[in-house]
Structure formats: C-alpha cells, structure tokens
Amino acid sequence: INVSDLVDESYKRINEVDGKVNAFLTLDEENARNKAKALDGKVGDNPLFGIPAGIKDNIVTKNLITTCASKMLENFDPIYDATVMEKLNAENVITIGKLNMDEFAMGSTTENSAFKVTRNPWNLDTVPGGSSGGSAAAVASGQIPFALGSDTGGSIRQPAAFCGVVGMKPTYGRVSRYGLVAFASSLDQIGPITRNVRDNAFVLQSISGVDQHDSTTVNKDVPNYTDSLTGDIKGLKIAVPKEYLGQGVSEASRQSVLDALKVLEGLGATWEEVSLPHSEYGVATYYLLASSEASANLARFDGVRYGYRTPNPKNLMELYKKTRSEGFGDEVKRRIMLGTYALSSGFYDAYYKKAQQARTLIKQDFDNIFEKYDVIVGPTTPTPAYKIGEMVDDQVTMYARDLLTIPVNLAGLPGISVPCGFTNGLPLGLQIIGKHFDEETIYRVAHAFE
Ligand code: GLN
Numbered sequence: 001i002n003v004s005d006l007v008d009e010s011y012k013r014i015n016e017v018d019g020k021v022n023a024f025l026t027l028d029e030e031n032a033r034n035k036a037k038a039l040d041g042k043v044g045d046n047p048l049f050g051i052p053a054g055i056k057d058n059i060v061t062k063n064l065i066t067t068c069a070s071k072m073l074e075n076f077d078p079i080y081d082a083t084v085m086e087k088l089n090a091e092n093v094i095t096i097g098k099l100n101m102d103e104f105a106m107g108s109t110t111e112n113s114a115f116k117v118t119r120n121p122w123n124l125d126t127v128p129g130g131s132s133g134g135s136a137a138a139v140a141s142g143q144i145p146f147a148l149g150s151d152t153g154g155s156i157r158q159p160a161a162f163c164g165v166v167g168m169k170p171t172y173g174r175v176s177r178y179g180l181v182a183f184a185s186s187l188d189q190i191g192p193i194t195r196n197v198r199d200n201a202f203v204l205q206s207i208s209g210v211d212q213h214d215s216t217t218v219n220k221d222v223p224n225y226t227d228s229l230t231g232d233i234k235g236l237k238i239a240v241p242k243e244y245l246g247q248g249v250s251e252a253s254r255q256s257v258l259d260a261l262k263v264l265e266g267l268g269a270t271w272e273e274v275s276l277p278h279s280e281y282g283v284a285t286y287y288l289l290a291s292s293e294a295s296a297n298l299a300r301f302d303g304v305r306y307g308y309r310t311p312n313p314k315n316l317m318e319l320y321k322k323t324r325s326e327g328f329g330d331e332v333k334r335r336i337m338l339g340t341y342a343l344s345s346g347f348y349d350a351y352y353k354k355a356q357q358a359r360t361l362i363k364q365d366f367d368n369i370f371e372k373y374d375v376i377v378g379p380t381t382p383t384p385a386y387k388i389g390e391m392v393d394d395q396v397t398m399y400a401r402d403l404l405t406i407p408v409n410l411a412g413l414p415g416i417s418v419p420c421g422f423t424n425g426l427p428l429g430l431q432i433i434g435k436h437f438d439e440e441t442i443y444r445v446a447h448a449f450e
Pocket residue numbers: 105106107108130131150151152153154155156183290402
C-alpha cells in the first residue's frame with residue numbers, strides 16, 4: 001500500500017465520524033496529502049514510516065496552529081516544532097491534525113476546551129476523559145492509528161481508560177518537553193496513545209531520548225521496547241496497593257482489576273497486597289503543586305508577546321488584566337488564583353513547602369515497594385466515563401477522581417493504562433506502574449495481558 005492510501009483512509013474516517021466525536025480542532029489535510037504523495041512508492045525501514053498521527057494541541061507544530069484549546073492561543077502559529085515532532089517527522093510520520101483537550105491541559109473531561117466538547121466514541125453521551133480527550137477519542141474511533149498526549153496528573157492514562165485504548169505516561173525525563181506548552185513543568189510528560197501495546201512501544205521508542213533543549217531529559221540509552229514483548233511474565237512480582245482498591249473506587253473497577261490479576265497469575269506472575277500509606281495526600285499535594293507551577297508558567301500570556309490581546313486597552317495594567325480575563329477560561333483562572341495564593345509570601349511554608357514534603361513521602365512509598373516488586377497494578381480510574389455535563393459544576397469531585405493517576409506523576413514514575421473490561425458498555429483501564437526508566441517491564445506485562 002501507498003502512504004497516500006493510509007492518509008486517505010484517515011481523512012475518510014474523520015469525515016465519517018468526527019462530526020459526532022469532535023476530536024479534532026485543526027486538520028492539516030493539504031500538507032498531509034502532499035507529504036504522503038512524496039513518500040508513495042518508497043519503503044521505509046522504520047515501523048512508523050508513513051503512519052498517520054494526531055497531535056494534542058498543546059504540542060507545538062511549526063506552521064500549524066497550536067491553541068491549547070484556549071482563546072488565548074486561538075491564532076497562535078508556532079515558528080518551531082517540538083522535539084517530539086522533529087523526531088516523528090524524521091521517521092516520516094504524517095501529521096493529520098491537532099486534537100482537542102482541556103484548556104492548557106487542566107481538566108479530566110475535555111469539557112474545559114474553549115472550542116468544542118469531544119464525545120466518547122463508546123457512548124456519545126459520555127466524556128472521553130481528559131485532558132487528552134481528543135487524542136484518546138480519535139484513536140478509539142479509528143480516525144488515526146496513534147496520537148500524542150500529555151500527562152501531568154493522569155491526562156494520558158485516564159482518557160485512554162475511558163476510551164478503551166492504550167496510553168503510556170513515560171518516566172519523567174524520558175521524553176523531551178521542549179515544545180510542550182508548560183502546565184506544571186515538574187510533572188508534565190508527553191506520551192503515546194494507541195490501539196495496542198506494540199504500537200505504543202514503537203511510538204515511545206521514536207520520541208524518547210536526551211535533548212539539549214530540555215535539561216530534565218536523562219542521558220540514558222533508549223531500549224528497544226518491542227524486544228520486551230515476549231509474552232513471558234513468569235516469576236514477575238506484582239504489588240497491589242490496598243489504597244487503590246479501597247474507598248472511592250467503584251465495585252466495577254475493583255472487580256476488573258481482580259479479574260486481571262487472575263489472568264496475570266495464570267501467566268505465572270504472583271501478586272500481594274501492599275500499602276502506599278501517603279497516597280491519601282496525593283490529590284491535595286498535586287493540585288497545590290500543579291497550580292503553583294501553572295501560575296508561574298502562565299504568567300507569560302500577558303497580551304504583549306504573542307497570543308490574544310484585548311482590543312484598545314487604556315494602559316499597560318488594563319492590557320494585562322483584560323487580556324487575561326478575556327483570554328483564559330474559568331478553570332485556568334481558578335488554578336492561577338490558587339497557585340498564586342499558595343506561592344505568596346506568608347503562605348509559602350504552609351502550602352507549597354508542605355506539599356513538596358508530602359511529595360517526597362509519596363515518592364518514598366513507591367521506592368519501598370519497588371525494592372521487592374517489579375510492577376504495581378491497580379485500576380486507572382475509580383469509575384468509567386462520566387456523563388457529559390455531570391462534572392461541570394463539581395470540579396472538586398472531579399479532582400478527587402484523579403487519586404489513582406496523580407501519585408505516579410508526583411513520583412516521576414512511568415505508568416500505562418490498558419483496556420481491562422467493560423461496565424455498562426463503557427471501558428475500564430488497568431494501570432501498570434513501573435520503576436523509573438523501566439518502561440520495558442511495563443510493556444512486557446501489558447502485552448502479555450492484552
Ligand atoms: N485532571 C488533572 C488536572 O486537571 C490532570 C491533568 C493532566 O494530566 N494534564 O490537572
């Protein structure tokens with residue numbers, strides 16, 4: 001087959017279903033078709049050669065509008081490519097378009113987008129999850145074979161779980177954040193969303209590695225991830241935190257994990273219940289730290305340098321105020337206020353510093369478990385996808401539902417979500433968490449399971 005046929009398939013499918021799903025914000029059809037034509041008749045020696053992809057709209061793409069689903073960046077036309085885009089382009093991946101998300105990646109339903117509401121392909125009355133909801137929905141509905149998302153507190157894994165696809169949040173430092181519009185820099189990572197584990201391993205392979213533009217990337221060899229897809233997990237030691245099957249976790253999620261553990265046992269793994277005693281502080285710690293970092297990162301949107309600018313301001317102060325009041329949505333403003341408060345003098349020790357201390361304790365909990373076990377397994381989310389609108393006026397309940405994904409970001413660990421069943425026609429996800437830079441073992445387990 002020709003690359004043009006693949007690209008054609010993708011746009012055909014988009015025409016068929018995206019009127020209902022609403023996953024894409026921008027399509028790049030002319031460029032994609034031209035690029036494909038230039039590759040027709042050629043055979044690549046890399047697995048991603050000519051493969052169509054969708055990109056979350058907080059990853060900058062040269063000459064392709066990148067909005068972060070915010071009015072603030074509605075017409076922002078980046079002058080450079082993110083490092084992950086350079087890497088994908090070098091492999092001749094074809095960018096089909098940019099995908100919807102919660103504004104600046106803040107949210108868990110994609111309803112915080114300034115532009116459209118994306119729907120879950122399994123049930124159009126429910127949300128696809130978030131913040132990478134467009135990415136997960138586009139892959140789940142067969143519009144593209146893979147998408148890139150970003151995960152600060154679960155935004156790859158949670159939508160992957162809600163949409164029944166595979167989503168990997170790599171170790172902090174594995175993938176360059178250069179060109180990812182910063183939300184909370186100490187937590188953000190880019191990762192792949194795919195239909196199966198093998199595809200996921202291929203994509204992570206190609207976007208990983210040290211980058212001179214991101215000093216938090218680590219200079220470590222990138223393993224051949226597909227080598228670990230042997231199906232063999234005999235002797236593997238699994239830890240199951242009791243906090244991940246306890247309060248706040250639905251019976252359906254709990255049962256799907258217990259069933260998955262039976263499958264893994266059947267493949268020769270063993271599991272034991274363990275405790276991550278500080279995980280109850282995860283949500284509070286995360287929302288404090290992430291908001292603090294966001295308040296600093298989003299200070300750059302001031303109407304002066306780029307992005308939205310209020311028309312006819314009377315003076316500089318009014319320019320700042322009106323630009324930011326008009327350009328940001330409610331949830332983004334909420335986070336900026338919370339973060340600015342937490343970082344202000346007099347409150348810093350009580351909030352930010354305390355949260356940093358709690359973060360260390362949460363990380364130590366994981367370190368202790370990984371002295372004895374190879375992976376940690378639990379549900380990705382405490383429930384399946386919500387009804388559209390159900391959470392809009394209840395952000396605090398929505399924050400609390402991030403309890404199973406957030407600790408992984410706080411500790412900088414890698415974690416994947418793979419489909420592990422259905423309840424009432426909606427998918428559920430199994431989360432597999434690994435040691436730092438041990439994505440290989442995660443893939444091995446995920447592949448054996450799927
Ligand atoms: N739901 C979380 C939040 O709103 C996670 C977001 C993310 O991972 N980008 O902050």
